[in-house]
Amino acid sequence: MRVVVDFDLCESNAVCMGIAPEVFEVRDDDFLYVLDETPSEDLRPKVEEAVRRCPKQAISIED
Amino acid sequence: MPFGAVTIVGGSLAGLTAAQTLRGEGFDGTITVVEPELGDPYDRPPLSKEVLAGTWGPERVVLGAAKADLDLTWERGHHAVRLDLQDRSVQLGDGRRLPFETLVLATGATPRTLPGAAALGGVHVLRTLDDCLALRADLDAEPDRVVVVGAGFIGAEVAATCRGRGLPVTVLEAAPVPLERVLGAAMGAVCADLHRSHDVDLRLGVGVDHLVADDGGRVRAVALADGSVVEASVVVVGIGVAPRIDWLAGSGLTIDDGVVCDEHLRAAPGIVAVGDIVRWPSRRFGRSLRLEHWEHAVQSGEAAARTLLAEGGLIDRPLEAYDPVPWFWSDQYDRKIQLAGLSGPDDRVEVVIGDTAEHRFVALYGRDDRVVAVLGMNRPRHVMQLRALVAEGASFDEGLARARELA
C-alpha cells in the first residue's frame, strides 16, 4: 500500500494525524508530513478511515 | 431479519456515506436514493469558502462518495413528502408511493430566514450549490455593501470571503458577543476581534426589524430594532438551520428538533437517521445531541449503515454505541478555527497554548472538572492531540499539564 497526499488540496487540519499518527503528522510549521509512505498492511484500516474522513479528499491509497 | 433493499432519503454527505459503507461491508442488494436535486451530489463546506470566493468552480465540489461506483438506483427530482410506517412506504412529491424494506433518513437541514426575505431580490441564504452560485453572481457585480445577518459560523465565513473579495461588509448580530452560546463570552470576543481586524463593520446586540426594498423589489437596506438603518446592496441571512423533518410529521416517529434515535441511530426497527437530522443520546456528554458538522455526517452515516446490517444479521460484529468526540472546523480569513468536543457558555475556559491577540492559540473548556472541549485558532495539530483529553474524560488539571507539554 502506498499513501499519496495531494498537497494542493490538503489544508493541514490534522484529521488524518488524529486517526493514524504513525503515518501522518502535522508539524509546528502547519504543514502535513507523511511519515511513512508505504505503511504496513495492519495500518490499512486506519489509513482507509483517514481517506474517508479527510474533509478535502486529499488522501488516496495506491495498491 | 435479513433484507435485500435499503432506501435512503436524502442523497448528500450523510446518506451517501451510508450507501458507501453498506457496499463496503459487502451489501449487494438494491440501494435506492431519493434526492430532489438533479446535479451531482456535492460537498457543502466549500460553498461558503472556495466556491463563493470564486477560486473553485462548482465541478470541484462533487462528493467522493458520488464518484465511487456504488450501483445506486436514483429517484431524482422528487422530495419525500410523507412516511407511512403501517405499509412501510415513502410517498414522493409526485404522488408515488415507494415501498421500503429498510430506511435511512438523511434529509439534512434547511436555513432559517427572515420574514419577507424570499420575495426580495438580493437577499440570500446559503445551503445549496444554487444558493452559492446565486450569491456569487451578486458578489461578482461588486455591490457597495454586503450585510450579513448573524455572526454564527456560516455568517462569519461569508463575511470573511466577502472581505477577501474586497467588498465592504457589515455583520449584524443580535447577541452581545458572536457565538456566545457555543464558545462563551471570552472566546466569542476573540471572534469579534478577528472580524474587526479585517475591517468588518460588526454590530452586536442589534436585532433586525425588517428588510427595506427599493421600487424594483430589490433589497436596499436593513432596518434595525433600535431604529437605525444600514444600507445594503446584498443581504445574506445566516441565522442558523432547522432539521428537515417536516415530511416526517405524523409518521409516528419521535420528533424533537431532529429525529430521536437510540444510541445506534435507530429511529424504529429497520429505520435509522444520519447527519444533521439525527438526535441521539450521547453517553459521553450525558444528554441528547444533534450536530451540524461535516465529520458527524460521515461518521453517523457509517455507524447507521452498520446498525442496519447488524440488525439484519448481515454483519456479525458487536455494535458500539455512537458516541464520537464532535469535531468541527471553520475557515475565516487566513484562520482555521477548530473545535473538538462540546463547549458551552458557562464552561471554565483557559488559553493553554499561544495568544488570543495573535489569533493563534488553543483553549481548553472544562465542566465539572473534566475537559469537555478544545478550541484552536491556527493550531490544528494541538487540537487533534488534545482532542484525546475529551475522549478520555481527562480532569482539567491533567488537561493543563498535557497542554503544557505540547506548548
Ligand SMILES: Cc1cc2nc3c(=O)[nH]c(=O)nc-3n(C[C@H](O)[C@H](O)[C@H](O)COP(=O)(O)OP(=O)(O)OC[C@H]3O[C@@H](n4cnc5c(N)ncnc54)[C@H](O)[C@@H]3O)c2cc1C
Ligand atoms: C455553506 C456551508 C458551509 C459549511 N461548512 C462547514 C465546515 O466548515 N465545517 C463543518 O464541519 N461543517 C460545515 N458545514 C456543515 C455540513 O456541510 C453539514 O453538516 C452536512 O452537509 C450535513 O450532511 P447531511 O447529509 O446530513 O445533510 P445535507 O448535506 O443537508 O443533505 C441533505 C440532502 O437531503 C435532500 N433532501 C432534503 N429534503 C428532502 C426530502 N424531503 N426528500 C428527499 N431528499 C431531501 C437535500 O436535497 C440534500 O441533498 C457547512 C454547511 C454549509 C451549508
Ligand code: SF4
Ligand atoms: S485530513 Fe486531509 S486535509 Fe487534513 S491534514 Fe490530512 S490530508 Fe490534509
